[in-house]
Amino acid sequence: MGVVEIGAARRATFIDVAVVRTPASMELSQRLLTIGSGIEELIDQHKPDAIALERVFAQHNVSTVMGIAQISGVAFFLAAQRGIPVGLHTPTEVKAAVTGYGGAEKDQVGAMVAKILRLASPPKPADAADALALAICHGWRGTPLSAPRVAGDTNLTPAQAAWRAAEQRSRSS
Template sequence: MRVLGVDPGLTRCGLGVVEGMPGRPPVMVAVGVIRTPVEDEVAQRLVRIEAELEQWIAEHKPDAVAVERVFAQHNVRTVMGTAQASGVAMVVAARRGLPVALHTPSEVKAAVTGSGRAGKEQVTSMVTRILQLPERPTPADAADALALAICHVWRGGVAGKLQQAAAARAHLEARAEAQARLQKARLRAAVEAQQGKAARQGRTVSGGSR
């Protein structure tokens, strides 16, 4: 599974592509940051984020996109920009037909470090170790994007398999139920046919006795 992790932000939007599967060490494919000028209009900055996301998806062809779930912060202006960038990432992925997963910061931290309260330094250190990188990914937005991708590879992959197993089980149960209904209908038809035959024979015998 190849996952594009997106750490949304209006000024800096972290991107990280990781490939792997549950139970195996993931491998980094690419990492980077989309930067937009603060002096530009918000709409233009979002257009730039959209265009670069399109390029990343076209180039790296991920199977899924993992985006950090936005939570309210003290700085309303910051959280609004983050939410806007997050929305753009989800729209770009959906337009391409890619599944989108939202992971909370605590989920990502727990998946990468084992603690949902880990700090950014600890997350960056563990991302570097997990991916066996020669140097720490910077800035923190890039490391967070890789952490998101790792989280989804490990957790999303397992969830996906569970969903597939559940779907397969539901299909088998529905098929068995349909076969049971068909068997009951055939049995009922056979009984009715037998009863009709017996009734006709009874009328024949009765008529002949007269």
């Protein structure tokens, strides 16, 4: 679970990140309770304006899809209780948002997350970097990059600039 603040000039600032792990041997209901409690704690601590979740639409590993769906259901429930809007983004969208390439590798995503958030090194474990990338993606997509620029919006990352250019090209086609 990653928490970032997105400024008016699309400057992302690191706030917090947490990875909740449970043993595979733990009963499913207890695993969901533990993960849900971790999500709830982060939501209540930071009171986000929006929550972003991974949208998995194609996956060969059914247990991975089921796990993500179950955890997403818990997160949706917690967000709905608090009136927080939820956005869904595919892994490809997230990778494209932070690296400029939807097929980027995990280490590339981690490196760009560190650069975007001005961190000394990529967040560890890789799940932490993925959560922050998802939060950055959602923050940047809240207002299309092709929207009129705001004062001070001259410091786009290479990924943001590539995204803006692609959006502009698609609109002119």
